[in-house]
Amino acid sequence: MRLFHPTSLLPLKTPSLINPIKQASSSSSTSRHPQTSIISSLLKSCSHSNHLKQTHAKILTLALHHHHFSFLSSLTLSYISHGLIHSAHLLFHTIPSPSPYLYNLMIRSLANHGHLHQSLGLYSSLLSSTTHHPDKFTFPFALKSCAALSDIHNGKQIHQHSICLGCENDPFVRAALVDMYSKCGYIDSARQVFDKMPQRDLVSWTCMISGYAHNGCNFEVLEFFHLMRSSGVRPNRVSLLSTLLACGRLGALCKGQCIHGHAIHTGFDTNVLVATSIIDMYAKCGSLNVARLMFDITDGKDLVCWSAMIACYGYHGLGRDAIDIFNCMVRAGTKPNHATFTSLLSACSHSGLVNEGRKCFDSMVSVHDVEPxxxxxxxxxxxxxxxxxxxxxxxxxxxxxxxxxxxxxxxxxxxxxxxxxxxxxxxxxxxxxxxxxxxxxxxxxxxxxxxxxxxxxxxxxxxxxxxxxxxxxxQGFSLIEFGNQVHKFGVDDRSHPQAKEIYSYLKELAGKLKQHGYVPLIDFALHDIEDETKEASLLYHSEKLAIAFGLINLSPEAPIRVTKNLRICADCHNAIKITSKVVSRKIVVRDMNRFHHFENGYCSCGDYW
DNA sequence: CTAGGGTTAG
CATH class of the missing domain: 1.25.40 (Serine Threonine Protein Phosphatase 5, Tetratricopeptide repeat)
Incomplete structure (x- = not known):
């Protein structure tokens, strides 16, 4: 019985080459042909794509394919294993009745090589096949294509198909569904699928965690990492990657150090992907020196690792160091790509290195063959x-x-x-x-x-x-880590348990700042209100609240590290410079664009931000 | 035959 009428379910583009022969091949496939053994051994010895094509030509010349469809399947497999996906796809369409196995392999290969529409097109033909239907192997591959395309429409359809065909409880299908929904931006649907899972393995947890990271839900990433560990599932390197990413985004240094410790304990820290994430996490949490230390001890640095270190120097406004690392990278024989230059040029920009930046830009095409x-x-x-x-x-x-x-x-x-x-x-x-x-x-x-x-x-x-x-x-907000927790402050936010203490601390601090030459830049308070109110509204900007919270709670020698989602305003920038002097503290603020290291009345950005 | 993954302007 047919479960679906294909055209009503999947409005997918069908491949240009439609299978011309719509009948089963069983009658002829068993007969022997004198050339069979020759071709068979030829196929087995195909170690190079040219050999493959020669074999293909021989098959065509001998007109074997009319009688021996199994050769076409074997040849398609060989093309796939040689990465010749286009040829495989063309050949696939000449096979009268491909096996479900071959269908799945072809759908997966197309998806893995980025031919996403074609992959879904083939899924569509499998759906309309009179002899076969998608199975538990098919769904993860088809869903992967939807995820990569952010195609929620087809993703939902395929979800329905998996239910109708009784594959919804397969752990691979479930994980693929979580991944598809979160990549399409439907994180709540991903969560629903996750919650309904009968049991959760490492990969399904990791899909949920990276799904949260993909959707910018960084608090949830940390929460779920913790839940995963509590449920007795041990993280591997993939789950560490998303968690380190979230720590970096939140500026959660202690949490990040903890994950780093975990990576060392399990030995995953030597993996270049994990190492790159660790480097990036330290730099995004303000510890550039540690990031560099980790970079130096990383073996087998690849393009992404080098580029990440260049980006790290950029965040911190150290353009010359970024250029130095870039030169080392080129000398080490690693070819830069688009991302490398994006980071390098941005680093020059934040440091005011106009001529150097221009040189880098000019060298993109002339030296490195990268089109801007x-x-x-x-x-x-x-x-x-x-x-x-x-x-x-x-x-x-x-x-x-x-x-x-x-x-x-x-x-x-x-x-x-x-x-x-x-x-x-x-x-x-x-x-x-x-x-x-x-x-x-x-x-x-x-x-x-x-x-x-x-x-x-x-x-x-x-x-x-x-x-x-x-x-x-x-809405602007600022984050600061204390006591194994990231605290969040909005503008004029009074919801924090210590709000009263923070506000009176700020009021007192403002008095001291004024004695040291602080003049509130009330121009930056946009509302049409009285000057005194403007001054007060400036005083309760989220970064000032977070810094006051840090000054109250952190131990006296600890630097204050704050992360802000928007660009730091000129009044806060000025106030924090003076604060760093008045309270004799290092204050590190990461805003939307870069780091500001405040110390003794100065900022590392040199007011150039 | 199945899954999840590192850097990137403003």
């Missing part, structure tokens, strides 16, 4: 703009071989804010709002440009524009 993409141009616009060379940045945009997008114009708008260029800023903002009106960051930038010159009418106009376009500001 839009984001590399964005880095260059940022590099030039930040350094005050707004005209050169504009010239570069005009010379670019591709169309600028809103984020590239956004880099230039950021530069206009730094250099207080209202005229260029307005023109750039117009360009941006032609392309994109939903991103609150651009409105805030434009508003800040006006506010810095006390142009309150325009500030109000931008605010109304936001309301008109139904854009709301992204």
């Amino acid at each position: 993409k839009l984001n590399h141009y964005a880095c260059m616009v940022d590099l030039l703009g930040r350094a005050g060379r707004l005209h050169e940045a504009l010239e570069l945009i005009e010379r670019m071989p591709m169309k600028p997008d809103s984020s590239l114009w956004g880099s230039l708008l950021g530069a206009c804010r730094i250099h207080g260029d209202i005229d260029t800023g307005e023109k750039v903002a117009d360009k941006i709002f032609e392309l994109e009106t939903t991103h609150s960051g651009y409105y805030v930038l434009l508003s800040n440009i006006y506010a810095a010159k006390s142009r309150w009418k325009e500030v109000e106009r931008v605010r109304k524009l936001m309301v008109g376009n139904k854009v709301s500001k992204v």
Whole structure:
């Protein structure tokens, strides 16, 4: 009985080559042909793709394929094992009735080689086959293609098929479903599948954990890592990767050290993937020196590992070190890629290394054979703009071989804010709002440009524009780790148990800061309110709350490490510089773009951020 | 015949 009418279930693109022969081949496949043994041994000895093609040609010449379909299957398998997926796919379609095994293998190979539509097309033909149907092996492969395409529509359909065909309880299918839903951004559906699992193995836990990481749910990553361990499942290197990623994003150094300890204990720390994640975690938690130490002891550094270290120096504003590492990498014979240059150019930009950045950019094509993409141009616009060379940045945009997008114009708008260029800023903002009106960051930038010159009418106009376009500001928050827990503070947040203590501490601190020359930059309080209220609202920015919490609770010699989701504001930047001097503490703040190491009244960014 | 994975602008 047919369970499905294929056309109503899967509106998938069918492959261009439809199986021309729609009948079973059983009658002829058993007869012997004089050439059979010759071809058979030929196939077995195929060690090179050319041999394969020669064998294929011989089969065609001898017209064997009309009588011996099994040869075609063997040949398809050989093509697959040699990575000749396109040839395998073409040949597959000449096989009258491929076995379910061959179907599965072909669907998997197409998925693994990135031919995702073709993989789903083949799933669709299997579904419409009169003799076979998808089985527990098919579903994980087909779901993998949906995951890679973020294709929730077909993913849901295939989920239904797996239920109808009684495969829903297969652990592989379940894990693939969790993965598919989370890669498509449906993390709650992934969780539902996970919760219904009769038993959870290491991979299903890991799928759920990496699913949370993929969707930016970093607290849940740590929670589930803990739950997994409590349920007696021992993490392996893959589960460590997502967990380290989450620690890095949260700036949770202690937690990250704990995971690192676990990696050492289990020996996974010597794996280059885990090592790269450890390096990145330390740098993102503010411990650049430890990151470098881990980098130095990593054997078998590959492209990603080198690139990660370059990015680490970039976050911390150490452009020259980034360039040094890049040179070492090239000398070591590792060829840089797009990501390497993205990190390298960004590092130059954050350090104001204009000429060096330009040289790197020029060398991309001429030396390293890497074609610059839009984001590399964005880095260059940022590099030039930040350094005050707004005209050169504009010239570069005009010379670019591709169309600028809103984020590239956004880099230039950021530069206009730094250099207080209202005229260029307005023109750039117009360009941006032609392309994109939903991103609150651009409105805030434009508003800040006006506010810095006390142009309150325009500030109000931008605010109304936001309301008109139904854009709301992204809520700022800051994180700080204490007592095996990451504490989160919003703006003017009074929900923390220690809120009372924090607020009175800040009030007292503000007095001391003023004695040391702190003047609140009330221009950055955007609302149309009294100056005194503006000052108070600045005082309770999330990063100030988090720092006060750290100063109250952490031991006196421990540096204060805070992670913020937005760019640090100028008033906080100034206040924290003075705080570091007044309380004699190292304060490390990671904002959306980079690190600020505050010490003795100065910031490592040199106010260039 | 099956699964999960490291770096990347603003």
